[in-house]
Amino acid sequence: MKREAIVLLNMGGPNNLEEVEVFLTNMFNDKNIITVKSSLLRRFIATMITFSRSEKSQEIYRQIGGKSPIVELTKKLVAKLQSRVGESVIVDFAMRYTPPFASEAIQRLSDKNIEKIYLIPLYPQYSTTTTKSSLEDFEEQYHSSGSDAILVEIKHFFNNKSYNMAILERIKERVSLEEISEFDLIFSAHGLPVKVIEKGDAYERQIRKHISILEQMMQDEGIRFKNIHLAYQSKVGPMEWLKPSLEDKLKEIRNKKVVIFPLAFTIDNSETDYELEIEYREVAHTLGYEEYRVCRCPNDSDYFVEALLELYAKMR
Numbered sequence: 001m002k003r004e005a006i007v008l009l010n011m012g013g014p015n016n017l018e019e020v021e022v023f024l025t026n027m028f029n030d031k032n033i034i035t036v037k038s039s040l041l042r043r044f045i046a047t048m049i050t051f052s053r054s055e056k057s058q059e060i061y062r063q064i065g066g067k068s069p070i071v072e073l074t075k076k077l078v079a080k081l082q083s084r085v086g087e088s089v090i091v092d093f094a095m096r097y098t099p100p101f102a103s104e105a106i107q108r109l110s111d112k113n114i115e116k117i118y119l120i121p122l123y124p125q126y127s128t129t130t131t132k133s134s135l136e137d138f139e140e141q142y143h144s145s146g147s148d149a150i151l152v153e154i155k156h157f158f159n160n161k162s163y164n165m166a167i168l169e170r171i172k173e174r175v176s177l178e179e180i181s182e183f184d185l186i187f188s189a190h191g192l193p194v195k196v197i198e199k200g201d202a203y204e205r206q207i208r209k210h211i212s213i214l215e216q217m218m219q220d221e222g223i224r225f226k227n228i229h230l231a232y233q234s235k236v237g238p239m240e241w242l243k244p245s246l247e248d249k250l251k252e253i254r255n256k257k258v259v260i261f262p263l264a265f266t267i268d269n270s271e272t273d274y275e276l277e278i279e280y281r282e283v284a285h286t287l288g289y290e291e292y293r294v295c296r297c298p299n300d301s302d303y304f305v306e307a308l309l310e311l312y313a314k315m316r
Helices: 017-028 039-063 070-085 102-109 128-144 161-174 194-198 203-220 246-252 270-286 302-315
Strands: 003-010 089-095 114-121 150-153 184-190 227-233 257-262 291-294
Touching (some): 003 070, 003 102, 003 128, 003 302, 017 039, 039 270, 070 089, 070 302, 089 102, 102 128, 114 128, 114 302, 128 150, 161 203, 161 257, 161 302, 184 203, 184 246, 194 203, 203 227, 227 246, 227 270, 246 270, 270 291
Parallel strands (some): 003 114, 184 227, 184 257
């Protein structure tokens, strides 16, 4: 009997401190991240960046438990989704830069008589640096394996209502309706170099559209923050990145009570657990903030599971 599979794709994160170097090496060897044409030059740049950042990155992961939470949280999401679709559909996942890699998921599916594989990158907004990279990685390895299932992909889901309900749920977990009017809300998105956007990447446009959708949903539900802002985090290197940075936004805001929601991530990782929860919390403390609250990502939220079911149904 022919079966179907859903494979969730994400960037991954070190499962232990020894994998930090693997994570950095694979990330900066990605042609969608370091976009130079020469693969030799890309490998050289990747080696230099990995050498310069490994020790600092290991310390970051040491402070959040010695590993990224992304794999364990994704396993919980997969289990919930599997329980909803039943045994006739296999749910699996693959990471781009750390185990389990696409090759491992492909091997697990190889003897399951799969007719169609539905690929869902866990990035709400499309970017060449995330969505395109993950899809290309899986598809290239799948076709190289000699397997013959039909691959069906989706490229974004920021406009899915169930997913956005998961976001509102997380926001309401961090601030009560009675006190919302006292707080500013910052949607913090992972930054990108401006040159990536200038080449036609849809990420920034979709981020802004996503915020517009969420603002309308909050208004409809009577969730009224004092102000709502967009900021970008995770800048690396000297080139120009999307602005404003989260640090500059924190300096600009007069109200000293803020809630941060990590808009570009579906699963918690070092950018949420360290960068937002620890690093920027220290910045906010230095700037005299009375309240600095960080929302969890949707992770294995029931609303997120519902959203994935809706995406699967739409793709069929």
